[in-house]
Amino acid sequence: MAGFAVKTVAAMGLLACAGAVLAQNGNASQASAVPQNVLQLSASGAVEVQQDVLVMQLSTTKEGNDAASVQQQLKQIMDAALAQAKRDAKPQQMEVRSGDFTLYPRNNKDGKIAGWQGRAVLILEGKDFSRITTTAGAVQNMTVSSVSFGLSREAREKVEGEAQAKAIAAFKERATSIAKDFGFSSYTLREIQVNDNSNVLMPYAARANGGMMKSSMAADSPVPVEAGKARVEVSVSGSVQLR
Secondary structure, three states: OOOHHHHHHHHHHHHHHHHHHHHHHHHHHHHHHOOOEEEEEEEEEEEEOOOOEEEHHHHHEEEHHHHHHHHHHHHHHHHHHHHHHHHHHHHHHHHEEEEEEEEEEEOOOOOOOOEEEEEEEEEEEEEEHHHHHHHHHHHOOOEEEEEEOOOOOOHHHHHHHHHHHHHHHHHHHHHHHHHHHHOOOOOOEEEEEEEEEOOOEOOOOOOOHHHHHHHHOOOOOOOOOOOOOOEEEEEEEEEEEEH
């Protein structure tokens, strides 16, 4: 009986080894089966739309021998500017918030601290361009340092579907054309990726010298701005099986 048990175990071991070899051979054959007549391609679709969001930054700088006094001067200006701007604030139309508040030493030629300089930023953002520019012109002791235009989520969603439809149509047209050029009658989709390639904000040419823009105008007059167009672009990429 003991001899029979040993023979049985040995036979089972041989069967297991044979099964493993067959499995390995099967996996190897599957790995070597590379898909044929697969085409990788991409296409895009774009729609231009008027920018409807304005982001305006106002700033002020102060210098002094004492860091605490410079900080206090900046704080007083910011507190007054925030209070003044918030009186005209309205949800989505004009949001008001503080930006950077920096304080750093000013060194002399010997590398020693000779004084302090600080900068504070106020940000106005929203869809009501008139409200924002009028407020920016009225804020005291701060000048325009940066202007950017963007696209709201609502405006983007209105045209995103149109851009996507254009991208898909271009992808299908290109796949059909290439398939025919290679002598195939049709194709089937294997995998597809859809991506939004749109830009969010476009800077306006009102750099750090924005104070010159404001100081050349009458007090309380609106800061002149003009929005451009945003490009909403959707790309489609993937692979197709030529048939």
